[in-house]
Amino acid sequence: MVLRWVGRRAGCALCAAWCAACFMGMDANAGVRLITHENVYRSDVTVQRTGQMLMTADRLLVRVGEVTVSDITESFIYRADLETLWKLDHEARYYIEINRNTLVELTRHMRAARRRMEAALEHMDDEQREALEGMMRDRAPDIDRERTRRVRRTDEWKTINGHRCVRYEVIADDTVLRELWVTPWDELGMEADEFRVLKKMADFQKEMARAVEEGPLAQRVEEEIFTDFEAVDGFPILVRYYENDEAVRDVTFLSIEREEMDPARFTVPEGYVRQDPFRPDRLPPPRSVKPVLEGIE
Numbered sequence: 001m002v003l004r005w006v007g008r009r010a011g012c013a014l015c016a017a018w019c020a021a022c023f024m025g026m027d028a029n030a031g032v033r034l035i036t037h038e039n040v041y042r043s044d045v046t047v048q049r050t051g052q053m054l055m056t057a058d059r060l061l062v063r064v065g066e067v068t069v070s071d072i073t074e075s076f077i078y079r080a081d082l083e084t085l086w087k088l089d090h091e092a093r094y095y096i097e098i099n100r101n102t103l104v105e106l107t108r109h110m111r112a113a114r115r116r117m118e119a120a121l122e123h124m125d126d127e128q129r130e131a132l133e134g135m136m137r138d139r140a141p142d143i144d145r146e147r148t149r150r151v152r153r154t155d156e157w158k159t160i161n162g163h164r165c166v167r168y169e170v171i172a173d174d175t176v177l178r179e180l181w182v183t184p185w186d187e188l189g190m191e192a193d194e195f196r197v198l199k200k201m202a203d204f205q206k207e208m209a210r211a212v213e214e215g216p217l218a219q220r221v222e223e224e225i226f227t228d229f230e231a232v233d234g235f236p237i238l239v240r241y242y243e244n245d246e247a248v249r250d251v252t253f254l255s256i257e258r259e260e261m262d263p264a265r266f267t268v269p270e271g272y273v274r275q276d277p278f279r280p281d282r283l284p285p286p287r288s289v290k291p292v293l294e295g296i297e
Contacts, residue, residue, distance in 0.1 A: 031056040031261035032194055035254045041247060054259075059266040060197045077266050080200040086268055094273045102277065103207060109278055148172050151180075151231035160237045161254060163187060168232050176245075180228070181238040188235050188256065199229055 034053040039046050054061040058080035064073065077086045084099040098106075121129050149172040156167040158181070165181035185192055229236075240250040 029056060029261050029263065031059075031259055032190070032256065033259045034256050036251055037254055038249065038251045040249050054261060054265060055195070055197050056261050056266075057194075058197055058200065059261075059263075060201055061266055077268070078197070078201045078204065079266060080197055080204075083204065085201075085204065088268065088272065093271060094275045095268050096275055096277045098208065098277065105278065106208070148174075149177075151228050153232075161252065163237045165237050166234075168228075168236075170228055176242055178239060178241045180232060180236040181240075182232045182234040182236050184234040190235070190256070190258075194258075195229075195235065202227055202229060 032053075032055050034055075036051040036053065038049045038051065040049075049064055051062060051064045053063075060078040060080075061075065062077075063075040073090060075088050075090065077088070078084075082099070084097060086095050086097050088095045117132070121132060124132065149170070152169045152171055154167045154169060158165060158167075160181055160183075163183040164187050165183045168180040168182055170177045170180070235256070236253075238250060238252045241248050
């Protein structure tokens, strides 16, 4: 923020007020708005999604639309002060709540499912058993690979959306999993503390991954944008994901601006029905996906 000097006395008073605010803690409603654009690269098309992130010190709202921010189809809200995550479907008008109690129940369900699967192995022939054991191995977390995971800063710089960025690599087993183009905090004109809710959310999602122990959710958490947030010195303007040395997805931050936040934005809208995450048969059918077939330059 730039303070315009309008006179020595007024300027001193303004500086004094600013220092007092820093000493006593910033306004709880002070926040940051971010606009994102995501490309998912498939063999014949590029699927695009535009998103919006609103955050304060301990609250985060992520809204995702298929084409524009005005076409929001789903979102989630994270409250670090409540240690609770809500996933909302705006077409079906329902939400799922995940909190500490949910994680305990999720662990119990996953362990029970594993016991049922192991019991089923005893009644299978060799071919069926081999197929199921192979599926279980494929879904299990790659512990050895995770131990080799590291973040490396390179000497490569370029300008992205007006931000001077340096390239970081996330590597495991000498394979680049993704690259992050990071602008230093002083270049961005913001402080790391303004984004601390992202670290809190990443930690919460890691707990979710530990609860399920294996499977798609654990993999999804590893792929989240801010998983390696603490390992870089700045903010990632562009995150690009690789599989077999080919780019499969990228997320770009188009704008990052400070904004006063209405606390009501971080609550579940009225009229939405809470659904049991452990009873998927009660959930509305998944919405149809209308991918965008054109890429952007």
